[in-house]
Amino acid sequence: MMKKTLTVVLLLAVALIPVAVLAQGGTIKIATQSPLSGGQSAIGVDIKNGAELALEQLKAPLEKMGFKVELAPYDDQANPDNGVANSKNIVADPTILAVVGHYNSGVQIPSSENYHSANLANVSPANTNPKVTDRGYAEVSRIVGRDDVQGVVAAQFVHSKGMKSAYVLHDKTAYGQGIATFFQQEAKKLGMKVQGFEGTEEKANFDAILAPVIAAKSDVIFFGGIYDQASVFFKQAREKGYKGMFISDDGYDSPEAVSIGGPALLEGGGLYYTTVAGPAKLYPGTAKFQTDFKAKYGADPRPFAAQGYDSMAICLKGIEEAAKAAGNKLPARKDVAAAVRKLKDFNGITGKINFNEKGDLTVAKYFVIQVISPDPAKWNDNKIDKTLDIAPPK
């Protein structure tokens, strides 16, 4: 046994000696990190796909400067251990100049410690947890609104519609719970009655949790989470006879939401969601993105795919600016991070992007959208009920 292994190992050693270091002078890599496997990979993969699409479509300026631009997709498995290990791997690769990343705040927060200590620019497409930017790292920015804003928008909206009572649910993730928490706070502040606040990891069977919800007969149900859970919940609530309004967050922004729930969702008080991503009607870029995405990956983009696209776009732009400043040479990581932060009025498919000193969007545009058709194909015709520009809290 052992001798065989030993022989193999020795042979390997001999074979390895001539391995030369490949010169990678003109290559620029941009990494993505998101869960590509496991239960949350549906969205993680689309973040990566969005970024990949952006890289393909927008790498021309850098290629003109003589760089080879590549994507390095990492899988954090929604697990901090993997995320942190990958972040160290990313940091160790000098050709990587920016990271688009993380879906889970739980992975983003520890991983970005490493980006921070390596001055590596990190643009987050999905992390709405306030802590992500509250640490004040110059490298870490995000192009999504904070939980504490989006939830507020939804609460103000339902209040403006004259709703008196609300039932708040979330998906027991940092994302969903965060938004739901701020919705609840704002609703209370506005004098609404919050009849319940509960989280559930359950994906399909909402029978039990619905009992108090139905009994409460609230005017509106808010669900903080992703559409594939929210829609099932809404559907079952309607089946149990709930007649009021549904409202959810940007995780709900997917045509599939209506294919899950069917026409019943739109009955009664209607179905709304808030989003930071402008609908296709307002932003031609979004419509193009959706067709391109569908053409390339064969399915409609899921939530955060557009944000993945924009994050990548910003990284590319930042690198371009930094490279220009460095005289068309490979820029330093520190300069890339600074360049990203300095971008002014960047036109993304999710809106105009400006960062404040913490890395949050200076002004994020928030839309409240009403779903008007149970036909998934007509998702883009959804009605914009309200548009708000809100700056992050100080």
Add this chain to the structure above:
Amino acid sequence: MALLEARGVTKRFGGLLAVNKLDLTVEAGAIVSIIGPNGAGKTTFFNTLTGLYRPDEGHIVCQGHSLVGLRPDQIAKFSIARTFQNIRLFANMTVMENILVGMHTRLFQDMPNVLLRSRKFKLEEEQAHARAAELMAFMGLTGVGDELASSLPYGVQRRLEIARSLAADPKLLLLDEPTAGMNPQESCEAMILFQKLRDQLGITILLIEHDMKVVMGISDRITVIDYGEKIAEGAPHEIQSNTRVIEAYLGSGAAAALTNKESEARRPIQLEKSPAPDAGATLLSIENIDSYYGHIHALKGISLEVKAGEIVTLIGANGAGKSTTLRTISGLVRARQGKILLRGQNITKLPPHDIVKAGVGHVPEGRGIFPRLTVRENLGVGAFIINDQPLVQRRMEYVFHLFPLLKERLDQKGGTLSGGEQQMLAIARGLILNPKILLLDEPSMGLAPVLVDLIFQIIEKLNKEDGIAILLVEQNAHMALQYAHRAYVLSTGQIVLQGDAREIAQNPQVKSAYLGG
């Protein structure tokens, strides 16, 4: 003062009274034996003494402390050690480690000492290892200390198990059939060993044993139990001449009177005769088979044959390989070498269910009836491979003719039948397929003498009237040799003697080894 005193110990399993108001006194320094037929409740009694079972009634007192309700490990602390009927070694530990585990109650190392490797710990470990080495030397295990227990041959495993129990420095040693599977010479050595244990180490011994030579040779007192009850107690010579004991062991002719006369009066229903092979033609022949049970080499080159119309019996001590031979024939144990031919057809590699189809019926040891199926279903399963319903009907009538009792019990669950009824059901089930040869494994085990006689009469009848060849494994060698035409004597997986049953019965060696004479 008695070292161990049991008063009125009773243990029930469901409705079965396994041990019934048993009294036993073990004086310090004595060798006390418990004997009785298989299934009489001897091992259950041991398990009750050592706390594996909790007695339903009765007291067990050891040196003034009651043992009832204590856990086995607590009882072990009273310096009571034991061995098991079917060796229970720690298979994947070395011989040395097995012995060290036996010292568990004698070692005082605790967690801090272990983790800090204190001097106390090292000293104790050193002494423990030295003591283990001594014990190994004492039990003739020197040199195999680093072997895995599972890799040892049977006899050595037996010795190791005794060594392990000695490691606890017991005052009272409970040995459960320690010489099972040993050849006469080994048994002799074991006897000397037990005496040495008592004389040199001052260990009191409570012994369950089948080998009458051992029992009679070394016991100070003998307790005989049957059906969980004590039927006799006394010094060896008293027991030897006790009629009840002889009856329990040897059966009595009186039982014949109890057979069902009514059924005899009726015209017997015959099984359809298979194209009759000439009497005397070889039906089953086994050539040089080797079988293993795990690592144990159970059969070493067994060859035997059964001719049409014969009753052939396999006798030998427990663990000699009798049941394994039957199990190898019916495919439950795979022969690693050799050939098994049934009327010329090679069935060695067939799976059990195909061997059954080829015409081998096997009534396993312990009857193997399905306790949660009714008698009807048990018989139905027995006829599983027959799709011809009228045929099943005829076979059913045939077995009901043999065992009228079963018909009355048709909708009763198998588990609720008495031992004798279960045995009848098992044989009936084996007959439904009209086998060419019937393998019977210990059909008399745990049965009352009356029933034993009945069963043997049925066996004879099957053979004589229906011409079914029978290969019989029997603990009750006396009885088996009486009914069989020919016999093979097995010892430690080998055939040591074969020939005409009557001649074998007269063989002085056989007599002394297996007939207690």
Add this chain to the structure above:
Amino acid sequence: MAAIKSGKASASSIVNNFLNQGKRPYFLASVYLALGTLLVYFNPLNMASFFFLLSSAFVIYKLQMHGGFKLAITAVALLIIVPIIGIRNIFYLEVIFQISVFAALALGLNVVVGFAGLLDLGYVAFYAVGAYLWAFFGSQQMFLLAEIPGTAPSGTPFFLPADMFYLFAFLGIVVAALTGILLGLPVLRLRGDYLAVVTLGFGEVIRVLANNLDKPLNITNGPQGITPIQRPTLPEGLLNSLRVLMDPLVGRDVSQGEFYNLFFYLLALLVIIFVIIVVRRLDDSKIGRALTAIREDETAAVSMGIPLTRMKLTAFAVGASFAGIMGVMFAANRTFVSPESFSFMQSIGVLTMVILGGIGSIPGVILGAAVVIILNLQVLQGLSLYLSQLRQSEAVIPIIDFAWKNLSTQLDPAKYQRMLFGIILILMMIYRPAGLIPAARRKRELSTRSKDKKKPITPSSTAAEADHGAA
């Protein structure tokens, strides 16, 4: 060894003899290690060279050398070489750190599964207990009990000074052990497979609790997780002197974050050495033997006077305690804990390490941890990255003329970790249930009879049959 004993002059034994002749192994091991070090030092990004260096551990383990030399060369590798190349490529340090952490977990689970034969499918729960222990006391959480998660005001002071970490590392052991006993008391009477499912449930219960105990009192901060968690302070003086030492070796300025990586690596190393010592001492004592006896045959064990419940509880407590201390370290290293880290998948991962490496075998379990971690972090990830590169290139697969571009991203190897674990578990059970390095049988008889060095001829029947039977 086996080959020498049986006297067969096979080719492999010739190689073996050749390698282990005279001073040759010492030379070989040193050269191998040095070569590996140089390869990694000059190619810090080349995965193959890193594997080469890692394989030197195996070479050192396998070659026949004096124990002292092995120890010395291992110490040099762990304390000098790994830190230097680790700072040069911080990822390697992380890989080795995770190997240490999971090796400790796997060794703990090994005490439960391997020694005592109790299948625990919720082992990660104890890891969570340790992690949340320090997460709670080592952060501001104590002051935020009344706050709704996610709305905590910033600027809350920390509850305890950072250096209390060391105390809590110890407390992690105690608390996790107590949790183990608490769980064990009701369930250890259950039969093996029931126990497996109940422990699985327990693991889920701990995770669900972590996820839900944000109200009525905000203890765990729910799904948001607790952050920041303090790390023990690094003394400024030490840092500076280390910098002086390290900077020239590494070739650039070393940041404090990188030193923290080094610090946690050394800490993990310390813990794993501690764990190995504990496990070995336990294994070679009355307690270890009793546990193995229970695994082999409960009835026989209890008849030998071994108290089943107490021994099983001991196994549970010891196993849990390793997870506890590693949990505390995990919390400090990551500065963040959230329920996501303690999923069922993690428990299975640790179990896979134990089974792959070899149930009951200490080097086996460490190897198992290394293989799984490297597979997961480097190989699968590396392959995926490579595929992604191919996909972005114009390359085609020759013969079938299939453009890499069109290869579905669904086929990324990194996505199929579970499948791989599953296949490993099935194949190992069928073909090699004892693992890559099966547990060694302790040879004790000869050492106790030191005078008589030569193995005596065994009784005629014994040896031959024993060999035959074992074949």
Add this chain to the structure above:
Amino acid sequence: MIAVPIRRFYQNPSIRELIRPLGQIISFSAASSVVLSLLILLVALVLRGTAVNEYALSHYQVDILTLTLKNLPQVLIDGITLGFVYAAIALGYTMVYGVLEFINFAHSEIFAIGAFVGVEVLIAMNNAGVFTGISLWAAYGFLIIAILVGMVAAGGTAVLMEIVAYRPLRGAPRLVPLISAIGVSFFLQDLIRLVESLTTGQFHRIFPTFGNFDKRLLISNFDIAGTTLELNIQFKSIIVIIAAVVMLMLLNYIVNATKIGTAIRAVAQDRASASLMGININLCVVVTFLIGGALGGAAGVLYALKFTRIDPFVGFFPGLKAFTAAVLGGIGNLTGALLGGLVLGLLETFAGSYLYIFTMGAAGAEYKDILAFAILIIVLIFRPSGLLGEQVGQKA
């Protein structure tokens, strides 16, 4: 001599055997519903004098007792439906355990495979436009087809799994096949994911909307404490319950009244003896896996019908719960699986529905899983063989 009717050696009077479980089903459902309802009402009565009542008044505008009463019918219906889903999955665990004394950990993935195949069939029909404007009869027909296809796929997978991953391990120590089963479980999860994402680009699937399954059947209206209470049940709940009952009856019939069923029971009790009766053990084991897998597959499709959404990990929790149910009722015992499923389904739904109200929002439905495991542990401690488990005849 009276001729014994031979058919009866395998088959008891068939109709009786077929409907025998009905009585058990009805009595179990009724008994556990009544017990739990009384219990919850008692708790509500006790809580009426506490702050919980005010909480209910302020959040739900009714007092706690009325609130409890109002929710009760729906909770019972939901609980029983869930109970039948659990029972259907638990039957598969119990079948395999009964014969091999081994927990088929991968049964939850068998369940998932059934769900996926069934749902994919319906999605394909939907995409082909089959469902536009079809009659109710046709809708039910297609549903039955989907269930059957799901059963075949799941049963086939289970058999394959037995042959590849378990058969080589028969006779090995207990933990060995269990670990292999965990391996199979993980393998299948990712296999479903791989196949689904390669073919459809995503791996959670939605049960298409057709037929009247989502509609509700109004049973009656009555007034209680001033509010009108509407007693109604969804058609899909009825389907789930009926399908589960039919499966249970069929299974009971197969196991207790057919030749192969008797053979399977014989194998379960004594494998060696059974093979001596000419029974092909491997065949019996395969049939057991086939039946258990098919039941799991049917349960999967029913689950998808009831709860709409499935993903490759969908089986994990229902599987775990169903196992709990099987143990609760006495693993190896078919009636036990039914009782265990019902009790667990009801308990869980009760806990999930009332915990939030009774604790004034401090603890919610998330704790229902903890409750399930707590019950499992308690039952195993005090009655290791489960509620209906037999103590006698168990192998030591």
